[in-house]
Amino acid sequence: MNTQSVAENLKLLTSYYKSVAEVCRRLEINRQQFNKYLNGSTLPSRHTFQRICNFFGVEDYELLLPPDEFRDLVSLKPRRNYEQQADDLPYVRHVEDILAASDTDTDRYTGYYYVYRNSFTDTDVLQKSLARIWLEDGRVLTKRMERFRDNVGEETGPFLCKYLGCLLLLQDRLYIIEYDALKRQEVSQTILYPGYRNRVTWLSGLNLGVSTRDDRRIGGARVLYQFLGRNIDLTRAIGHLGKFPAESDEVPNMVRDAFCQSGQVEPEGMLFAVPR
Numbered sequence: 001m002n003t004q005s006v007a008e009n010l011k012l013l014t015s016y017y018k019s020v021a022e023v024c025r026r027l028e029i030n031r032q033q034f035n036k037y038l039n040g041s042t043l044p045s046r047h048t049f050q051r052i053c054n055f056f057g058v059e060d061y062e063l064l065l066p067p068d069e070f071r072d073l074v075s076l077k078p079r080r081n082y083e084q085q086a087d088d089l090p091y092v093r094h095v096e097d098i099l100a101a102s103d104t105d106t107d108r109y110t111g112y113y114y115v116y117r118n119s120f121t122d123t124d125v126l127q128k129s130l131a132r133i134w135l136e137d138g139r140v141l142t143k144r145m146e147r148f149r150d151n152v153g154e155e156t157g158p159f160l161c162k163y164l165g166c167l168l169l170l171q172d173r174l175y176i177i178e179y180d181a182l183k184r185q186e187v188s189q190t191i192l193y194p195g196y197r198n199r200v201t202w203l204s205g206l207n208l209g210v211s212t213r214d215d216r217r218i219g220g221a222r223v224l225y226q227f228l229g230r231n232i233d234l235t236r237a238i239g240h241l242g243k244f245p246a247e248s249d250e251v252p253n254m255v256r257d258a259f260c261q262s263g264q265v266e267p268e269g270m271l272f273a274v275p276r
Contacts, residue, residue, distance in 0.1 A: 132144075
C-alpha cells in the first residue's frame with residue numbers, strides 16, 4: 001500500500017470540507033491520529049480505512065490509486081444529502097416512487113461483472129468494462145468503470161469513464177440507469193433479462209448511450225454482463241479492461257458467439273440515431 005498516495009488522496013477529499021477538524025469530528029477519529037494519515041507517516045488500520053472510504057463515498061481500491069488518477073475519479077461538486085433534496089425539490093418524490101416500486105428480490109444479482117458491448121466509437125471492436133452491483137440503505141446501487149485508449153486527432157490518449165447509478169427490478173426486467181460521475185455530461189440506460197437459473201452467470205440485454213467522441217452520436221447495442229463473484233481482485237480485473245478485437249483472449253467464447261460472425265464483430269448489431 002502506497003502511504004504517500006493515500007495521504008495525497010485523503011488531503012484532496014478533506015479539502016471539500018470546511019476543516020480537518022470537521023472531518024475528524026464526523027469520523028470520530030482523533031485529530032492528531034488523522035494528521036498522521038494526512039502527512040503520510042502512518043496508514044489507517046483496515047477497519048479505520050474502510051470507515052474513511054465509506055465516509056467519503058469512495059471504494060477502498062480507489063483511495064489507493066495514484067493521486068493524478070484519483071483526482072479524475074472524485075466529484076468536483078459538493079453533494080447535499082437526500083433529506084435536503086427532498087425538501088427543496090418536490091419532484092424528487094417521483095423518483096422515490098419508482099424506486100419504491102422496484103422488486104426487493106435483487107440480492108442474487110449483487111457482485112462484480114465484466115460488461116461487454118460494441119464500442120460506439122470503434123464499431124469493429126468490443127468494449128469491456130467492469131461493473132459492481134450492491135445493496136445500500138435499501139437501494140440497489142451500481143458503479144461501472146470504462147478504461148481504454150482511444151485516438152483523439154493525431155494522438156492516442158487514455159480514457160477513464162466512471163458511471164454511478166441504480167438498478168430496478170420491474171415486471172421481470174432489470175433496469176440500470178447511470179450517469180457519468182466525472183463530467184456529468186451523460187446518462188445511459190441498460191435493460192437486462194434477469195437470470196432464470198439458480199446461479200447467475202450471464203445477463204443479456206440492450207444498452208442505450210452516446211459516443212465519447214465529439215460527434216456524441218446516440219447508439220443502442222446489445223450488452224452482456226458476465227458475473228465474476230462478490231469478492232474479486234479489483235486491481236487485476238481493472239487491468240483487463242479496454243477495447244478488443246473479436247479474436248482477443250480477453251473476449252470469452254460466449255461473447256464472441258453473440259457479437260461476431262465469421263470471426264468479425266458485427267457493426268449491424270448496433271443502431272445509431274441519425275439527426276434530421
